[in-house]
Amino acid sequence: MLKRKSFILAAIFCLLSSLIVTSPVMGKGPAGNAALDNQxxxxxxxxxxxxxxxxxPKTGLTYDEVRLGNGKVAEAKHTSPTNIGMYLISTVTADKMGIISKKEAVSxxxxxxxxxxxxxKWNGLYYNWYYTDGTLKTDWGQFISQVDNGWLSAGLxxxxxxxxxxxxxxxxxxxxxxxxxxxDPEVGQFRGGYYVDRGELTGHHYGMLYTEPRVASYIAIGKGDVPSDHWWKMFRTLPPEWDWQxxxxxxxxxxxxxxxxxxxxYQYKGIKFVPSWGGSMFEGLMPGLVLKEKELGTxxxxxxxxxxxxxxxxYAKEKGYPAWGFSPSATPDGYSEFAATPAGTSGYKDDGTVTSHATFLALEYAPKEAYENIKALKRLGTYGKYGFYDSVNxxxxxxxxxxxxxxxxxIMGSIANYLFDGLIRDYFHSSEIGRNPEELLRKEEFSIR
Incomplete structure (x- = not known):
């Protein structure tokens, strides 16, 4: 009898321990930095x-942008496939972190x-802009974007x-x-998209691997929509004879x-790297929200x-900036592309504009530096009611x-992956679409080692 009671107590203890360890609210980052985790x-x-x-609340479509100023709130009541995908991923994150209940997330x-x-839709793909009431926003054209649909696919x-x-x-x-x-099977690359109202594909291809459209490329291969050799027909760097780069x-x-x-x-200050097109953080690291590049592409x-x-x-240190993180972002009067210019094939500009999402994309690769940068961004007055404002010069x-x-x-997806050891990536790769092309990530070796 005593042995039976001991066994039952041990079992209960193990169960409780398991619940404590796996509870989403108790997630801890790999760096073991409690202050960062709480932040x-x-x-x-x-x-x-x-x-x-x-x-x-009626359509479940998120506003593209909200601006605050002069006591007013300007709401951009349109959305895109990327925005919808980000809302889906963010809601999964909010549930797993205990910010909302599972019941609310599912609803x-x-x-x-x-x-x-x-x-x-067009061939099951979504137009690039809809009003948040669910009607097509045709005053901006009728464009089908490869990269934007990729992010909606990822969220789904x-x-x-x-x-x-x-x-x-x-x-x-x-x-x-x-x-x-x-x-485009002749080139082995994707076009940027399709203009439904004009009945024509874009003139350009997405030719470079190390840019954000690789998510849609990976998904299309995983679904069987395109052959797997598409992955190898994208440029790592452009050919050496293209001397304008x-x-x-x-x-x-x-x-x-x-x-x-x-x-x-390329090289920058002795660091070997494969460039993105513009040198921005989200071109390079946004795909890692769902693709197991960190785990498989070592x-x-x-x-x-x-x-x-x-x-x-x-780059920020060389410039003497008090914070880092360069990526396309809102500006006080619009939106523009920014980058650590040397990281790009045809680098975007740098005028001192730093955006917060770049710090969070870097979390899993430089947690201590990211933590310090979060504090620096707060000192610069960028933290508000809905978290970090989009940018500061x-x-x-x-x-x-x-x-x-x-x-x-x-920001939401990056936090989930950091605190829960690749949570969003694990979900994505649990699917057949996510698993099918994994060998493409695993087998390649860049010339930067």
Missing amino acids: LKSIAKKTYRYFEDFTD RIQTTLNTLEKLE IVVSEAYDELEGQAGKLANAMNYEPLY AQIPTGTTVEYDGVPVFEGH KALGLNNQRHVQIQIA VISGDIAKAYLALDQGM
Whole structure:
């Protein structure tokens, strides 16, 4: 009898211990920095408030942007596939962090999925702009964006794996998104998109691997919409003979799956790296919200993500800036592209504008530096009701008192991955679409080691 009681007590103890360890609210970052972990939980709560206050309750579509100033709130009541994807990922994050209940998360996402079923589409893909009441916003044209649809697909896949009760509905929507019409088989690359009203594809291709459209490329391969050799037909660096680029790359040609790939690299202050197009943080690191580049691409994309974080920090130090993090963001009077210019093939400008989402994308690669940067951004007056304002110019002190659904979503997803050891990536890769192309991440070696 005593043995039986001891066994029961031991079992209860083990169960309670398990619950404590796995409870979402108890998530801890890998750095073991309790102060950072607490900061992130507080930031996430404020950041998700944006989605609570500025998502249409009838349609579940989040406003693209909200600006504060002169005691007024200017609400941009339109949305994009990327915004919708970021809302889905953010709501999963809010549930897992205990900010909202699972019941509320499922209810919110269900509303969005119901709307997605009704929205006007093209080959299962979504137009780039809708009003948040669910009607098509045609005054900005009728464009189908490869990259924006990729982020909506990613959000749907995450939801389908996070909630059994939504798996069928979210999975059906994701599977219906057909990327094949945007693919150019002669080049082996995607077009940027399709103008439905003009009946024509864009003139440009998404040619570079280390830019954010690689999420849609990965998903299209995982779905079987395009062949896997598409992955190898994107440029790591542009060919050395293209002498207009920022640097002439060094490297060698390697064959993967029968496709020759020029594995080239640039250098900045002795750091070898594969460039993005513009040198911004979200081009390089946003795909890592869902793709297991950190875990599987240890000789290629994951390693390169680490290098880009190093470059962003080193670039700010060289400039004498009090904070770092360069990426496209809102400005006091609009929106513009910014970067650590040397990290790009054709680098975006730098005028001292720093954006908060860049810090959070870097969390898993430089947690201590990110923690210090969070404190620096707060000292610069960038922290408000819905978390961090979108940007601050560290030279002039001008703050863009704007919140963007895209950037708020990157912050939420980054916090989830940091505190819960790749939570969003785990959901994504639990799906067949996420698993199918994993070997592409695993087998490549960039020439930066």
